[in-house]
Amino acid sequence: MTRRFAASIGAALLLALLLWMVLYPLVLVLAEGVRGPEGWTLDHVRRFVGRPTDMRALWGSLWTSVASVALAALLGIPLAFLVGRYDLPGGRVLGGLLALPAVLPPLVGVVAFLFLYGETGFVSLLLMRLLRLEEPPWRLEGAGAILLVHAYSMYVYFYLLVRAALVSLDASQLEAAASLGAGRWRTIRRIVVPHLKPALVGAALLTFMTALGSFSAPYVFGGGFRVMPTQIVATRLNGENQLAMVETASLAALALLALLLFRTGSAGRGGGGRKGAAPSRIVIRRRSARVAAGVLGWGLAALLLLPHLTLVLVSFVPVGTWTTEPLPPVYTVRNYLMLVDDPVRVRPLVNSIWMATVATAGAVAISLAGSLLSARRRTAPRRTIEGLLALPWAVPGTVFAIALATAFSVREPLAGRFVMVGTLWILPLAYLVRNLPITSRAIAAGVRALDPSLDEAAASLGAGRARTLRRVTIPLLRPALLAGASLAFVTAFGDFVTSIMLYTYDTRPISLEILSSLRQADVGVAAAYGVVLMLVSAVVFALGSGQGRGGNAG
Amino acid sequence: MSAFLTVEGLTKRFDRTVAVDDVTLSLSGGEMLALLGPSGSGKTTMLRLLAGFETPDAGRVLVEGENVTRVEPVHRRFGMVFQHYALFPHLDVAENVGFGLESLGVRGTELGERVTRALALVDLAGLDGRRVDQLSGGQQQRVALARALAPEPRVLLLDEPLSNLDPTLRERTRREIRDLIRRVGITTVLVTHEQDEAFELGDRVAVLRGGRLEQVGTPDELYAAPANRFVGGFVGRSSVIPVTVLGPTEWGTRISVEGVEWEVERPAGQPVMLPGAALLLARPEALRLGDDPQAIAGTVTGRRFTGPSSFFTMLTASGATLEVVAPPAAVREGERVGILPSRRAAGGLHLFPAEQP
Structure with missing residues (x-):
């Protein structure tokens, strides 16, 4: 009885904490948008609707997001089939390389694109020399540039999800179809596509939400083309806070609407678990076809990895030595040394590490508590807890940053509001909240996979709650906890969207230092930071997912 | 013989269905009782009520006169062997068997000795350091038995102890379990839907249907004098x-x-x-x-x-x-x-x- 009571208290505390840090700031933003000097008002909403720039930005957000989904699908699905279904030379390595953009923080991708395709970029200069042009062949600006970056960084969702679904296809189903006289196309249409549908819908949703919330690419490449996240920042810079609130609310509404549409669209049953063996890869017999497929796969991989490679290359070039040559004439490690030698340059590294660590620890603790409570206790308000843990995912980063900035810039302890903006704690809090969905999803999956009778076995052997948690639950959840933690750390470590709205000089993270280095034309240092960000992310990510393969029977 | 384990008017409802309906039973010390019934008859819920994983809506569970109905499983000292064994996959054989002893505060050499003894009891001497996923199904089951018996519980509960084994292994394992439990002399309740299992393992068999106790008696009694058409049709x-x-x-x-x-x-x-x-x-x-x-x-x-x-x-x-x-x-x-x-x-x-x- 007392144990059940304690669990209820725990659930209530967790619920209160989540309401306070997830829902409350969003509600405050919504309220701020409809509040005037005396009471409620719709003035700001009316101004928003009547402003052409706002309407254009809203429309821009919508269509670029839809176009990003189409482009990412166009790139990702064929790659998934190529790697997942065909036996290519070096297929395993290729498969891994193609997943790399998943760990590339958005801003680093944008910067890499700038180095590659920008006006003074590697490829642009090469083309100018080859074609003897006076001007760069293109300008990396506007909607086209944004879409290019989006397609490049978001094809990964389609690629990874579709590839996983292809692997989970039951070979005997394909054989059954063949024995029932279905040809290749009928098999694809009637068996493979329905099996892939959940993956396709999931990838489309993921891409749409990421594109809708995307900030780095529009911020750097947008130029005169505005999408809602950049529009919100501009409006705030103009000091029109309440209009910015309405804009924020409109973006949140768009995101939630999309989520709702996808939910109703994907009501069909998923592929579910597989019983049989995965189909073996198709071996291409004709030599010419085999070479062509290999060239296509590796060629695309090279094209997609070019930004990473460029970043690495630029990070070894001393400032101002590489102007018109196709390859840099001089190399140096000075850019890296500067990161550690110069106290001003070390600071962002240290900041990003401690803030990401704190945010990760918090997100893991809250996610674990939430997952355990909602899995074990029928009494706990589990749907509410699960919903609150997932909510930040549906809200674009800019919206959350504004919401936190609004909620925690005044001191009203009785209303649960404290001044955190401008302090050390606002960024870790922002990272933490933004990480809750991804972390809790990883951990909840681990908790669901736990056999509940293990808990009961421990209890019948006289182990109390604490001992069971320490000796049984946490050791068994280790892979899920590490996976959740690594995802959280990587996201927080490379964050740009929330950071740019909430940072102070003392808490400036790596991403902002990259931006300011670029502004000061310190290209080599910016690239070095980018490489560090990329490497740390890749290593942490690999650690987390490598642990996921550990034994977890029972 | 006076009753060692007594169940009085035990009732458990889930939402609107009655899983266990006013069941009264008693076991003398060292007796083995088999709960037999088709799926959905409430036999597993009965076992979980005895273990303390479920709280009854009415009725009592008594051990040697002590009312344990509201005692948490942690303090009940009932050993349980789960249907899928529920061995801790991250612990080795000895750590699994020692888990309950550690709860009792047994440490050091005594812990080692008692684990060795428990493993010898189930004929698994020498497998201490083995990972549980390296064991065969039959060995896993014996580890589960050793783990449940090691802390010397008052009552042993077995949930479908043979359902996870190869049919060829079942008959042999059935005899081994029976001999082992006789040797230990522990009061045992087991759940099964196989009458062969119930007949061989149970001194007495309790037939359940729809949560109600239809008849309890020795296998011979049930066969020769079924109390109603259901028992007659279900047994034999x-x-x-x-x-x-x-x-x-x-x-x-x-x-x-x-x-x-x-x-x-x-x-x-x-x-x-x-x-x-x-x-x-x-x-x-x-x-x-x-x-x-x-x-x-x-x-x-x-x-x-x-x-x-x-x-x-x-x-x-x-x-x-x-x-x-x-x-x-x-x-x-x-x-x-x-x-x-x-x-x-x-x-x-x-x-x-x-x-x-």
Whole structure:
């Protein structure tokens, strides 16, 4: 009885904490948008609707997001089939390389694109020399540039999800179809596509939400083309806070609407678990076809990895030595040394590490508590807890940053509001909240996979709650906890969207230092930071997912 | 013998369904009781109520007179072997077996000794450091038994102990479990849906249906004197045919079946049945094949060969199906032959009121 009571208290505390840090700031933003000097008002909403720039930005957000989904699908699905279904030379390595953009923080991708395709970029200069042009062949600006970056960084969702679904296809189903006289196309249409549908819908949703919330690419490449996240920042810079609130609310509404549409669209049953063996890869017999497929796969991989490679290359070039040559004439490690030698340059590294660590620890603790409570206790308000843990995912980063900035810039302890903006704690809090969905999803999956009778076995052997948690639950959840933690750390470590709205000089993270280095034309240092960000992310990510393969029977 | 474990009026509801309905039972010390029933009969819920994983809506569980109904599983000191064993996959064999002992504060050399002893008991000496996923199904089951027994619990609970084993392994394991539990002398409750298992492992068998206790008794009692048609049909092989009760005779009941008259023995203590419609439950060995004026006519529709004898499925004129045991070559499929009560088998024919389900 007392144990059940304690669990209820725990659930209530967790619920209160989540309401306070997830829902409350969003509600405050919504309220701020409809509040005037005396009471409620719709003035700001009316101004928003009547402003052409706002309407254009809203429309821009919508269509670029839809176009990003189409482009990412166009790139990702064929790659998934190529790697997942065909036996290519070096297929395993290729498969891994193609997943790399998943760990590339958005801003680093944008910067890499700038180095590659920008006006003074590697490829642009090469083309100018080859074609003897006076001007760069293109300008990396506007909607086209944004879409290019989006397609490049978001094809990964389609690629990874579709590839996983292809692997989970039951070979005997394909054989059954063949024995029932279905040809290749009928098999694809009637068996493979329905099996892939959940993956396709999931990838489309993921891409749409990421594109809708995307900030780095529009911020750097947008130029005169505005999408809602950049529009919100501009409006705030103009000091029109309440209009910015309405804009924020409109973006949140768009995101939630999309989520709702996808939910109703994907009501069909998923592929579910597989019983049989995965189909073996198709071996291409004709030599010419085999070479062509290999060239296509590796060629695309090279094209997609070019930004990473460029970043690495630029990070070894001393400032101002590489102007018109196709390859840099001089190399140096000075850019890296500067990161550690110069106290001003070390600071962002240290900041990003401690803030990401704190945010990760918090997100893991809250996610674990939430997952355990909602899995074990029928009494706990589990749907509410699960919903609150997932909510930040549906809200674009800019919206959350504004919401936190609004909620925690005044001191009203009785209303649960404290001044955190401008302090050390606002960024870790922002990272933490933004990480809750991804972390809790990883951990909840681990908790669901736990056999509940293990808990009961421990209890019948006289182990109390604490001992069971320490000796049984946490050791068994280790892979899920590490996976959740690594995802959280990587996201927080490379964050740009929330950071740019909430940072102070003392808490400036790596991403902002990259931006300011670029502004000061310190290209080599910016690239070095980018490489560090990329490497740390890749290593942490690999650690987390490598642990996921550990034994977890029972 | 006085009762060691007593269950009084135990009731458990889930939403609107009653999983366990007013069950009262008692076990003497060292006794093995098998809870037998089809799926959904509430036998697993019974076991979970005993273990303390579920809290009853009514009733009590007593161990040596102590009321443990509200005692948490952690403090109940009931050992449990789970259907899928629930071994801790990240701990090795010795750590699994020692887990409950550590809860009791056993440490150091004593811990090691008692783990070794428990493993020797289940014939797994020397496997201490093995990972549990490297063990065979039978070994895993024995580790689960050793783990449950090591802290010397007051009662041992087994949930479908053999359901996860290879059929060829089951019979041997059944005997091993029985011998082991006899040796330890622990009061045991086990759940099963297989009557062979219940008969071999249980000193007594409790038959459950829809959460209600239908009958409890030794296997012989259940077979020879089923309390109702359900127990008769669930325990042992049998077939059922509608009959009309004509009236009592000196030692039994006169009935009319398919136009002929039979006499059925009445067990001692059972009330006289009133004339009218009834059901006759017949064991295969209580019937025989033969031509006789008292025989009912039947057609052979199937044969199940079991070696020394065969079970013949017979279709009667009224459309009832009866199973009769006879020598393998007695009749051929499609043949018409009479069915009679067997002279030797006493107690293989049971009458139940027709309205009883």
